Amino acid sequence: MIYSVYSINKITDTEEDQLNTPERSDLISGHEKLFKCTTVSAYALAVIIGLLYGWQVLLILLFPLLAGVIYSVKLTPRIPRLKDIFAVKSLVVALSWTVGNTFLPIVGYNINILVMLLIFYLFFIKSFINTVLFDIMDVEGDRETGTRTIPVVVGKLHTIKLLLVLNSTLLILVHISMVYGLFEIVVIIPLIFCIIYGYSYILYFSRNQNRLQMDILVDGEWI
DSSP states (O other): OHHHHHHHHHHHTHHHHHHHOHHHHHHHHHTHHHHHHHHHHHHHHHHHHHHHHOHHHHHHHHHHHHHHHHHHOOOBTTBOOGGGSTTHHHHHHHHHHHHHHHHGGGTTSOOOHHHHHHHHHHHHHHHHHHHHHHHHHTHHHHHHHTOOOHHHHHOHHHHHHHHHHHHHHHHHHHHHHHHTTOSOHHHHHHHHHHHHHHHHHHHHHTTOOOHHHHIIIIITTTO
16 A cells, blocks of 8 residues: 555656656656556555455545545646645645555544544644655756645745644644543654654755655655
8 A cells, every 4th residue: 555655656746757856757667567557456455455344444545546636637627636736735645645544543443533633633744744845855846847836835945944833733742642641651752753853854854955865764754
C-alpha cells in the first residue's frame, strides 16, 4: 500500500519532475512500464487483502486512488482541476497518507474518539509539513506547470514560518494527551522527539536544498 501510494504520487508528478528532478523523471520515464505494473500490482494486492477484512478496510485502501483521480481529472470545462487550486496538492497528498495511517490499524476496534482525532491530526500535520517542504524545493517546476502550491503563492520565507507554526500545534496535542491521560509515557516521549525532529529538518532544509538528504531525512522519518 505504501509503495503504491508513493509511486502513484511520483508517476503523476513526472511533468513537474522534468524541471525539478530530471534524473528521477528520466528514471521513471525510462522504466515507465515497470513502475506502472508494480504500482498496479501492489495496489491490487492491497485491495484483495482489504476485501478479506471487510468493506471498511477496502474503502480506506481505495481512498488514495479516488483522491488522486479527483485531484488530477478536470470533470467539466467550467470547474478547474483540484490540482490547479491553491494548496490543494498538499492537502490531497497529506490526506492520502493520513487516512490509511490513522484508520487501518483501528478498524474493528472500539477506540476513544479523541484519541482517534489526535492520531489523525498528528499524521495529517506531519504529512502536510513534509509535502510542503518538498514543494519548496520544487517551486520552479510547479510555477512553470501552473501548480499553485503554497511556496509558489506565498514565497519560501512565509512558507517556512507556516510550517514552524503547524509543527508547534503538535505541542497542544502532547498537552491534551498528558492532561487526559490518553497515551502512556512510552508514546509521549517519541511524540516529543517527533516534534523536535520536525523543527530540526524544517530549519535545516530552509537553508539547504539537497534533495537526497531530504528524501532520506524527511521521507525516512518514520523508519
